[in-house]
Amino acid sequence: MIRLESLTKSYRTPRGRKVLFQNVNAIFPEGKNIGILGRNGAGKSTLLRIMGGIDYPDSGRVVTNQKISWPMGLAGGFQGSMTGRENAAFICGIHGIWGSAKRRVMDKVQDFAEIGNYFDMPVSSYSSGMRSRLAFGLSIAFDFDVYLVDEVMSVGDAHFKRKCEDVITEKRKSSSFIIVAHAMPALRKNCDVGIYLESGGLTIFDTVDEAIKLYQGEQAKSQSPKGVATPAVELKS
Template sequence: MIKLESLTKSYRTNHGRKVLFQNVSATFPEGKNIGILGCNGAGKSTLLRIMGGIDYPDSGRVVTDQRISWPMGLSGGFQGSMTGRENVAFVCGIHGIWREGKRRVMDQVQQFAEVGNYFDLPIKNYSSGMRSRLAFGLSIAVDFDVYLVDEVMSVGDAHFKRKCELVIAEKRKSSNFIIVAHAMQLLRKNCDVGIYLDGGQVKVCHSVDEAIDLYQARMPDSQRQKNEITSAVNV
């Protein structure tokens, strides 16, 4: 169960305060893979960060009895002066993973990230692609009830995208996913239901196609064509 209770979130900008959500309440469908859609600036990534404990609302709260991951591929939390191995060990400690469990996570991340000897070098020496691979590998190596995915499958080369798809397909056997993406076919392939964000409101849809229809109805033709191309590339 994941519920938003009277959630309000805003940011201060040079043009005043931008309100993303105002006293929003919603209950996410239980036991479903969920696709989140909305125009740019609707608050999709912010909502994922709040659910994953990376960001906090101005007021209200997220209520859940599930273990929710941080957004997959999020590398902003890495300590640049620490090695990849040290960063993974630190995250294991935060989540109470020790001994054999820690070794399993370490081996899985190192194998997935494919950074070679860089695994024992400071993160600040990594390319952006290496950081993304390490971050995704760490996200998937720790067991959660619900995984949050924010456009991670739209970056990187074809080999990396395929690895992401395969590991998500395997994890879906025992866990659920909440995915933010602009690739419609990717959402149709991986999600059961949809959530559409618009004007600070969170609309829970009975199917991912219903959310896609709402999203495309508000989308300019040029953006719709761009997304159709992106969808074709990511399938």
């Protein structure tokens, strides 16, 4: 179970405070794979970070009885002066993994990330793609009830994208996924239900196709000369 209770999140901008979520209450369908859609800046990645415990709302909370991953592909949590191996070892320690179990996790991360000798170089020397590979490899090395996926399937070459798809297919046998992606085929393939973010709130649809239809319709309107884009919600500070 994942429940949002009176969730509010905003950011200060030069034009005032931009509100992404305003007193949002929602219960995510349990045991379902969920695709999250919305215009750029609607708060998709922010919502994943809040659910993953690496960002915090202004008020309200996320209530869950499940073990939720950090967002797959999120590279901002690494310590740049440490190597990929040292970062992986640190995360193992946080999760209480030591000895032979730790070595198995490290080997799995190194094998999946496919960054070669860079695994033993400072993360600050990595490209953004390499950071995302390392982050994804770390995510799948641990067992979670719910995996958060943020655009990681768009990173890397066809071979790496296929690896991401394969591991998601395997993990879906015992876990569920909440996925943010702009690739509609990936959402249709991996998700059962859809969530659309707009105007400081969200709408949960019974199928991901319903959410995709709304998203594509809003995109078409915003690109049309006659369309009127939905303005951002802003409060003057």
